[in-house]
Amino acid sequence: MLTLRLYMLQRITALLMAPLxxxxxxxxxxxxQGGLSAAEILGRTQGSVLWFVFYGLFVVAVAVHGAIGVRAILAEWGGVRxxxxxxxxxxxxxxxxxxGARAVWAVTFGGLT
Known part of the structure; x- marks a missing residue:
């Protein structure tokens, strides 16, 4: 039953990650294409709750998806149980x-004093 739940959770996170x-x-x-520098990009993301939520959701989905994927690889190929x-x-x-959370924080709120 756990395997089915993890399988479904991985598929749900994949559906979430695709548009992200x-x-x-x-x-x-x-x-x-707009020729923005890193400083200009950070200037636009600093203090933005929208970017924090967007990339925060992305990080959560990737962390869950990746962990379940590595678990499957370890079980199938490595025989880990x-x-x-x-x-x-x-x-x-x-x-x-x-x-990921550290990177999202740095890009959205890390430069604010």
Whole structure:
């Protein structure tokens, strides 16, 4: 039953990530074609709750999706089972979340004093 729940959760996060990836790519293409510098981009994202929510949701979806994917790989290819498998999934998921959350905070609120 847990495997089915994780499978469904991974599919739901994939559905969530698809429009977020497209949005991110559209913004990056717009920024590059517009000739915006990194400082100009950060000037537009600093203090923006909208960008914080957009990229925060992206980070949560990626962390969950990636952790479940690595769990499946460890189980199928590595033969890892039980508590080690679950611990690895949680460690990877929390690690991805921590790295992503730090980046989102830095881009949206980190430069504010």
């Amino acid at each position: 990836v497209l949005g991110h790519l559209a913004v990056m293409i717009y920024a590059v 039980g508590r080690v498998l679950e611990g690895a999934m949680w460690l990877i998921g929390l690690g991805l979340f921590a790295l």
